[in-house]
Amino acid sequence: MTAVLQLLLVVLTAPLLLGVITRTKAIVAGRSGPPLLQAYYDLGKLLRKDTVLSSTTTWVFLAGPAMAVVVPLLASLLLPLAGPRAPLAFTGDLILFVYLFALSRFFTTVAALDTGSAFEGMGVAREVTFAALAEPALFFGLLALARISGSLSLSQLLTVDGNSWHRASAALVLIIASWFIVLLAENSRVPFDDPNTHLELTMIHEVMVLDHSGPAFGLILYGSALKLFVFSALIADVALPRTGNPLADAAATLGAVLGICVVIGLVESSMARLRLVRVPQLLVAASLVAGFAVVLVLR
């Protein structure tokens, strides 16, 4: 029951997140902006289109979009979003959680390399470099949470109760801050990447999917919305207390996720993106912040 509720929550509301970010940015800029549900319309449009395939590509090219959707869905099942336990939970599932995203990145990058384009090769080099630097932040955060909760399963590890907040509030705040930076990097948001740019030479993630079209591109868009949902929910799980009631927890998760999207919109409205050579510095800083959280809980 909770598994169905949780899946429905993720599958149905993920594209709404993109709408909330866009709307926040539009309001700050004094524009009216596209409708909140624009991402759904875009997906509908893309799914009705034909796919154009380059003659140099192979099956790998289509595996990228498929993995982009499957992986975040699988990863979402490891998170306790509605109710105290995640639909899939076992000791050590945090490792699976992190490397599921590595798996999807592998397929996205291989699909990009499959086209043989110089642009996409460049995007791949950037993506994997930055991903490697973002990973420690994620793991340090999980390590600190494992220490606080005394468990190696995401279901217990992410169920942060009032007692944990009382004991380790500083560490938890550091984890949330660090993971928010990772969220921005992993989901190609400002200041790491510019989701709206049309300039191939400056893109990180977008440039890898330039050759995808139609339903395949729709899957990629949908996949990135799912990924944004999963990362936001991960942070929401740390920040929110849990009631144990599936419906109330699902509603709280959705509210928190949308709140995070508003914050993303505000960040994107108030700063320029970083020079590409500065990106590693911010990611290393995120790792250090999470590393410091580990130091705090190890005392």
Place this chain on the structure above:
Amino acid sequence: MNGTLLTRRNAEPAPLADVPLVPLAGFRTAVINAVRNDCRVVSYFARMVEDGIELVAVLADDTRSELGFVRSRVTEDRFESLTPECPQVQLFEREIAEQYGIEPVGHPWLKPVRFQQSWRPGHQHFGEPLPGVTDFFRVEGDEVHEVAVGPVHAGVIEPGHFRFQCHGEHVFHLEIALGYQHRGIERALIGGPSAKTIHYMETASGDSTIGHTLAYAQAIEALTGTRVPARAQVLRGIALELERLANHTGDLGALSGDVAYLPAAASCGRTRGDYLNLTAELCGSRFGRGFVRPGGVQFDLPTDRIATLTERLQAATRDTVESAGLLWTTPSVIERFENTGTVEANTCDEIGMVGVAARACGRSIDVRHDFPFGVYRFVHIPVMTAHHGDVNSRAFVRWLELQRSADFVARQLRTLPATPVRMDVAGSLAPDAIVASLTEGWRGEICHVAITDAEGRFARYKITDPSFHNWLGVALALRNGQISDFPLCNKSFNLSYCGHDL
């Protein structure tokens, strides 16, 4: 200026016979010496005469407001290139080789400019080139890779081909191949002026319509001895500054968009439209089409519209200053702009950059100040400079200039002289004459040189858009930079493809 040159003011005609016709060696020395003495080559082209090809060079002495003319004859299909001694003529010489099939011997990088056919049947230096099909400079090495961008771009911009030689994110070298927008304007102008001529001028570079038509109108007025009424002069100045306001504002917004800084991007995009609409109030066209004509302007500004125009201008300027002002107070934006795409001041001099890009290198050159024309002979606009030659400087010069332009327009609207706005252009053009007409478009110096034949028709009409001088600057700005900074850098120059390709 040295003795071998004939000197004239901006848009002051001279009989062609007065322009010294010197042997090639003397021509070389004259141009090279002038450039050594701080003159700039504003135009350098060839034309066909009975016994071969004639080279004509126009040099500008910015401190004395003088234009120098010199010419020479090439009787064989080759002449000694000036480029090794005077790099700023490199593109002019490539153009001469392409148009007339004569070879500048010793040119270090002789390639087609616009991939056009030679104008002289039987004299092809590059054969029949196809756009973009040429040799490119290549850096070899295990980890060196080449990135080719364009001619079709992701954004709605003009076509151009860019080749990067990179090592990871680092750019060793950028080479730019243009010519995709070549329409054959200069060739079509020969034998003119005709009814079509003014339309070629308006679309030579569509975003500089006023700048180019003004340069053309000045040339025609000079060759016919037409005096333009004061009101028309002022209205032309207002239109030129509105063009500058619209484009500078648009550029600041686009620069801000390129670094994903939304507040300024959205607002500047809107106020650019406000300035365009003010131009439409003048002449019915947002881009100033149909406004400037030889002898004056086509439309008068009724007195009852001045008040609303001033009000709208002030509202738009207030919004622009407020929103673009955010760029200079937001650390993340400054961090992106500073030290990106730097052109050293001596490089700027060597390659003969003009306009905003040159002023951003600390070079105080501005046709409105150095070769005053029209209303600028009576009202001076301060020359705005910055000193680092990077994206930040180019953006900052625009920001300063647009405020001066807004002040100028507001002041001129208050004191419009009460005269007619157009005089008839009497008779035909002076025969066998030459005139160089300079204006300061929003990108920089626009130079039109007209040479008439015995019947007073154009024997040659040479258009030099500021982009022609500055494209090499974009390529050099990228050296040792980051490939991801290219779009930002390119936008900070915002050069015209069609103005270059003609």
